[in-house]
Amino acid sequence: MRTIEFIIIHCTATPVTVTLESMKAYWKNVLGWKNPGYHYLILPSGEIQTVTSEQNIANGVAGHNRYSIHLAYVGGIDEKGKALDNRTDAQKQAMYAKLLELAGRYPDATIRGHRDFSPDTNHNGVIEPFEWIKGCPAFDVTTWLENYDPISKAA
Numbered sequence: 297m298r299t300i301e302f303i304i305i306h307c308t309a310t311p312v313t314v315t316l317e318s319m320k321a322y323w324k325n326v327l328g329w330k331n332p333g334y335h336y337l338i339l340p341s342g343e344i345q346t347v348t349s350e351q352n353i354a355n356g357v358a359g360h361n362r363y364s365i366h367l368a369y370v371g372g373i374d375e376k377g378k379a380l381d382n383r384t385d386a387q388k389q390a391m392y393a394k395l396l397e398l399a400g401r402y403p404d405a406t407i408r409g410h411r412d413f414s415p416d417t418n419h420n421g422v423i424e425p426f427e428w429i430k431g432c433p434a435f436d437v438t439t440w441l442e443n444y445d446p447i448s449k450a451a
């Protein structure tokens with residue numbers, strides 16, 4: 297069993313139409329990664345796709361992966377590639393529910409956004425849009441968790 301210290305939220309920083317298959321191909325063929333970038337992918341529909349087992353390491357934040365679980369929503373940029381929190385209501389609901397479930401299973405883990413981890417040292421020098429916006433996941437995770445109301449779906 298891995299010891300999980302962080303549950304880290306990401307955006308894919310891609311068009312919202314991107315598929316898990318294309319992301320997997322990108323990680324493997326372009327980046328040459330053996331491991332995927334995330335454990336879970338949340339589609340605009342709210343469907344959550346499992347990318348890899350929680351016992352495996354995913355390459356979400358360099359230097360912090362051994363003890364982290366990575367969760368990404370599809371989206372996070374506008375049509376010009378600038379950071380934008382464009383999560384659908386279904387994505388927010390699914391994300392919140394998944395975080396509750398993970399927090400229940402990993403009560404000692406802290407929930408953070410990617411940008412809360414030294415963003416300047418990560419993902420340098422690559423021109424493709426996956427993951428390299430400094431603002432990932434395009435919203436403040438702590439503020440959102442404090443304000444999100446899963447009943448009224450506000451915030």
Ligand SMILES: [Zn+2]
Nearest residue numbers: 306307410432
């Ligand atoms: Zn990220």
